[in-house]
Amino acid sequence: RTYSIAVIPGDGIGPEVIDGALKVLTVAQRTFGFSLELTGYEAGAQHYLRTGELWNEQLAGQLRSHDAILFGAMGDPAVEPGILERGFILAMRQAFEQAVNLRPVKLYPGVDTPIAGLTPERCDLVIVRENTEGAYVGQGSTIHANTPNTVAIQESVNTRQGITRVVEYAFKLAASRRKKLTLCHKKNILVEAGKLWQEVVDQVGARYPQVQLDYVHVDAMCFHLPVSPERFDVVVTDNLFGDIITDLGAVIQGGLGVAASANLNLDGSAPSMFEAIHGSAPDIAGKGWANPVGAILSAAMLLAHLGEEQAALAIEAAAVGVLQKLPALAGPDMTMSTGQIADAVAELVTTN
Amino acid sequence: RTYSIAVIPGDGIGPEVIDGALKVLTVAQRTFGFSLELTGYEAGAQHYLRTGELWNEQLAGQLRSHDAILFGAMGDPAVEPGILERGFILAMRQAFEQAVNLRPVKLYPGVDTPIAGLTPERCDLVIVRENTEGAYVGQGSTIHANTPNTVAIQESVNTRQGITRVVEYAFKLAASRRKKLTLCHKKNILVEAGKLWQEVVDQVGARYPQVQLDYVHVDAMCFHLPVSPERFDVVVTDNLFGDIITDLGAVIQGGLGVAASANLNLDGSAPSMFEAIHGSAPDIAGKGWANPVGAILSAAMLLAHLGEEQAALAIEAAAVGVLQKLPALAGPDMTMSTGQIADAVAELVTTN
Ligand SMILES: CC(C)[C@H](C(=O)O)[C@@H](O)C(=O)O
Numbered sequence: 001r002t003y004s005i006a007v008i009p010g011d012g013i014g015p016e017v018i019d020g021a022l023k024v025l026t027v028a029q030r031t032f033g034f035s036l037e038l039t040g041y042e043a044g045a046q047h048y049l050r051t052g053e054l055w056n057e058q059l060a061g062q063l064r065s066h067d068a069i070l071f072g073a074m075g076d077p078a079v080e081p082g083i084l085e086r087g088f089i090l091a092m093r094q095a096f097e098q099a100v101n102l103r104p105v106k107l108y109p110g111v112d113t114p115i116a117g118l119t120p121e122r123c124d125l126v127i128v129r130e131n132t133e134g135a136y137v138g139q140g141s142t143i144h145a146n147t148p149n150t151v152a153i154q155e156s157v158n159t160r161q162g163i164t165r166v167v168e169y170a171f172k173l174a175a176s177r178r179k180k181l182t183l184c185h186k187k188n189i190l191v192e193a194g195k196l197w198q199e200v201v202d203q204v205g206a207r208y209p210q211v212q213l214d215y216v217h218v219d220a221m222c223f224h225l226p227v228s229p230e231r232f233d234v235v236v237t238d239n240l241f242g243d244i245i246t247d248l249g250a251v252i253q254g255g256l257g258v259a260a261s262a263n264l265n266l267d268g269s270a271p272s273m274f275e276a277i278h279g280s281a282p283d284i285a286g287k288g289w290a291n292p293v294g295a296i297l298s299a300a301m302l303l304a305h306l307g308e309e310q311a312a313l314a315i316e317a318a319a320v321g322v323l324q325k326l327p328a329l330a331g332p333d334m335t336m337s338t339g340q341i342a343d344a345v346a347e348l349v350t351t352n
Numbered sequence: 353r354t355y356s357i358a359v360i361p362g363d364g365i366g367p368e369v370i371d372g373a374l375k376v377l378t379v380a381q382r383t384f385g386f387s388l389e390l391t392g393y394e395a396g397a398q399h400y401l402r403t404g405e406l407w408n409e410q411l412a413g414q415l416r417s418h419d420a421i422l423f424g425a426m427g428d429p430a431v432e433p434g435i436l437e438r439g440f441i442l443a444m445r446q447a448f449e450q451a452v453n454l455r456p457v458k459l460y461p462g463v464d465t466p467i468a469g470l471t472p473e474r475c476d477l478v479i480v481r482e483n484t485e486g487a488y489v490g491q492g493s494t495i496h497a498n499t500p501n502t503v504a505i506q507e508s509v510n511t512r513q514g515i516t517r518v519v520e521y522a523f524k525l526a527a528s529r530r531k532k533l534t535l536c537h538k539k540n541i542l543v544e545a546g547k548l549w550q551e552v553v554d555q556v557g558a559r560y561p562q563v564q565l566d567y568v569h570v571d572a573m574c575f576h577l578p579v580s581p582e583r584f585d586v587v588v589t590d591n592l593f594g595d596i597i598t599d600l601g602a603v604i605q606g607g608l609g610v611a612a613s614a615n616l617n618l619d620g621s622a623p624s625m626f627e628a629i630h631g632s633a634p635d636i637a638g639k640g641w642a643n644p645v646g647a648i649l650s651a652a653m654l655l656a657h658l659g660e661e662q663a664a665l666a667i668e669a670a671a672v673g674v675l676q677k678l679p680a681l682a683g684p685d686m687t688m689s690t691g692q693i694a695d696a697v698a699e700l701v702t703t704n
């Protein structure tokens with residue numbers, strides 16, 4: 001089998017970690033007998049500053065022809081915050097109907113977590129974040145601007161259809177795992193949105209009697225997730241709450257250096273996109289201090305999505321093997337550079 | 353001086369922890385030479401189930417005559433989630449213009465935090481949460497209900513006036529502390545609301561050149577707060593984000609058992625309200641397992657608000673003294689009951 005992959009390294013440490021992921025993918029294709037056709041695309045802060053281009057029809061058309069997209073990171077102090085996030089990342093998630101943002105929260109053996117006494121056995125959950133609507137639709141208005149009476153209204157728009165596809169996905173996932181699904185919302189306060197979410201979860205849940213259903217307010221989630229992650233198997237939540245709790249998830253699994261994610265198009269109408277959870281970290285770009293494992297695990301999720309389950313598992317196992325030998329996951333205390341870590345993972349993929 | 357205090361014990365462990373707080377207040381008034389006139393009010397789940405009464409004009413009128421309100425907790429599995437929260441707690445915060453929800457995040461010596469290696473020196477910040485608007489206004493609508501095309505819209509309403517009073521308060525507080533203020537929002541996505549928040553912070557900040565200004569996205573806050581709390585002094589944020597990050601704050605300071613809060617009316621038009629951050633915990637009610645320190649520290653915040661700074665500090669010091677001797681902060685492993693902890697704090701207030 002041959003897969004066509006679009007590669008968008010982006011800014012800052014994006015190109016470094018993508019280099020690392022590509023090393024591993026290259027080795028994996030030989031070992032597992034598939035082949036990848038890689039096409040690089042320029043995009044991000046530097047590209048925007050030079051050309052003024054963000055997400056656009058032409059690029060969308062080109063990307064659409066690929067089987068999947070591997071994405072690095074975007075952002076640069078020279079570009080006003082929000083421009084690239086909204087103008088590129090959210091634009092892609094919406095244009096390509098990447099309905100589910102899938103974020104595993106898994107503490108790997110040997111990885112240093114800031115949570116005292118937390119063990120890998122107790123920390124293995126997946127957060128399923130709605131990825132195209134909610135507060136991320138960018139709806140709102142400001143009236144009486146520049147007066148003492150300014151009112152800024154920000155809207156969260158939630159559709160039954162948008163929620164349903166994510167919730168269906170979450171139940172299917174839970175049924176294939178420990179059979180527990182937790183809805184995370186704030187339905188006691190956000191009554192309209194919360195009611196629709198709970199309604200959809202109850203309706204879809206009726207078809208999954210084997211999956212145990214739970215509900216946790218988003219504030220309580222921040223309280224329980226760090227100290228009792230074993231309480232959770234699959235957590236389904238809206239776009240904004242998902243953004244928030246997945247960063248907390250990254251903390252407990254040992255930092256952004258190891259956290260991976262998938263932005264999944266569920267109906268095959270456009271490619272899915274895979275990215276590490278970390279940002280472009282311009283302060284450490286070019287130093288070899290970035291941990292490529294988040295990008296490598298995202299590449300493994302890409303392979304799993306394409307049906308190359310065995311290769312995906314081998315990459316995950318290899319990454320775990322290397323993580324166990326790393327005293328520090330990122331920054332100046334790292335004993336291996338970005339490239340060396342990627343080489344070590346690639347090496348383990350072939351020898352395992 | 354004599355102060356008139358309304359006491360609302362509420363449900364579950366509310367009455368137990370309020371008993372504890374009252375023991376300490378009673379001793380403090382003798383030691384520090386002021387006197388408290390306490391008036392108890394029935395409210396909460398049990399009261400609602402019996403009478404159908406929630407917040408109402410008559411109760412509001414009675415409470416208004418007091419100098420401050422000491423509040424226990426509300427909630428019971430027999431009452432649908434949201435009824436008491438919206439019908440009583442939020443109703444009070446809004447009716448009494450309790451504009452600021454003040455939540456110190458302080459790790460006391462000897463308290464067990466789940467964050468590995470965290471020390472008290474590194475964890476002493478205050479979260480200033482807007483308490484009357486944002487997503488908590490309850491605005492929203494659902495169209496095409498019960499069809500495949502249901503759309504639920506939830507609004508966050510932010511006014512310049514509402515934001516300004518909170519931001520002013522936060523700057524004043526920062527100026528009296530380590531002189532650092534962090535705005536926590538998600539302005540790259542929630543553009544309308546985020547713009548107004550940043551605008552107000554910049555405008556008010558111009559009058560506080562001695563206060564260093566920072567901005568952190570709410571997702572990044574969840575990433576930094578647990579591992580680098582020393583980065584923060586005063587954090588100002590909106591109602592929903594404040595709800596979320598203060599629970600995370602409670603985690604790092606060692607659990608809900610010790611977290612205190614004030615709901616401050618800033619213009620003297622109505623009384624302020626003081627409550628522990630924990631809920632009614634019906635599962636452990638009546639067992640003597642509840643930690644009264646959150647309620648005791650909230651009572652200390654009440655005294656500080658009334659101008660009894662010295663008594664407030666003495667109570668905090670006494671609570672710290674007792675916390676240092678407690679191996680477990682709540683639950684069946686506690687070596688002291690709710691009442692014994694309160695007695696020990698009261699004892700230390702007089703002897704210190
Ligand atoms: C970059 C930004 C738009 C994005 C988000 O808010 O979704 C990021 O924080 C994430 O979680 O993927």
Ligand SMILES: CC(C)[C@H](C(=O)O)[C@@H](O)C(=O)O
Pocket residue numbers: 189219437438441442595
């Ligand atoms: C009880 C509930 C309404 C409340 C809130 O959401 O504000 C609580 O979570 C809090 O943080 O005080």
